[in-house]
Amino acid sequence: MKISESKYKQCLYFTSGALARKVEKLAAESWKKLDLSPSHAYLLMLVLGEPGMQPGVLSDELQLSPSTVTRLIEKLETKKLVVRTTEGKLTNVYPTPKAKEMHDTLKLCVNEFYEKYAAILGKEESAKFVRNMNKVTDQLEI
């Protein structure tokens, strides 16, 4: 059943949830070849772009709670993709050589994902839609 046929099609809760789950699935496909979930992949890319980035900053950038970020980092650590160093109350997260080797492939995956949805929604359309979602999300900030 399409969401536009559901009884709750006018409800923001359902609509945003359903969209996120569908996008999640689409994104997951793009990173499956690297055996990473989208969240892990995005975190890793942030760390590759700025080695030593701290959990708090990652949490801000990823719009995820600090505890979630810790959990994501832990998993990437077991995969030997990042290492943590602690000095005082601060933690720095660094990519391993193994992660660095993956950098180009990661970029390709981002691009593949982008091309996939842009092909369906249209480049301009999807860009506009994303901007609109950001606006709404920021407005809902309490």
Next chain:
Amino acid sequence: MKISESKYKQCLYFTSGALARKVEKLAAESWKKLDLSPSHAYLLMLVLGEPGMQPGVLSDELQLSPSTVTRLIEKLETKKLVVRTTEGKLTNVYPTPKAKEMHDTLKLCVNEFYEKYAAILGKEESAKFVRNMNKVTDQLEI
């Protein structure tokens, strides 16, 4: 940090996830007084509206996987809000008297939630936005 300041602000994955989490939080507030999560509340309202509704139909309406619907029903069962009867391969889900007593309050909660986001986003704006999200979600159907 606002999502519009994040490095991934142009990414559909992040954008849709962040929005859904924020909306989830907003919705959860509205149902907290009934000690229900939004998903449980919506499922319950479907069952109240059409007693005997089957898990498969609920799964369709809620845009959730069948197994997730089973889990939601199980929880509502332990709260004595629904009961299941099985005949053959079909299952029917019925609201209990306790659930029926809650019906009006549930409707109020839906309304409160709606008013809350409509006040922030504007009635027309939010309706348009929701329609647009549905369109995108349906397009992403694979």
Next chain:
DNA sequence: TAATTTTATTTGTATATACAAATATTTATT
């Protein structure tokens, strides 16, 4: 009618996520 396929539902298991509390460190205040 027997065998096969399809359909409906549940179960086992895994995941991402968050809240609240705990820990540890730094900064500010008195």
Next chain:
DNA sequence: AATAAATATTTGTATATACAAATAAAATTA
């Protein structure tokens, strides 16, 4: 300097969600 407050991170625990496999029943086909 000692105490208090703020900050950064992690841990314990709980949740919603889904996939894949299992179960069971109904519908179709041979």
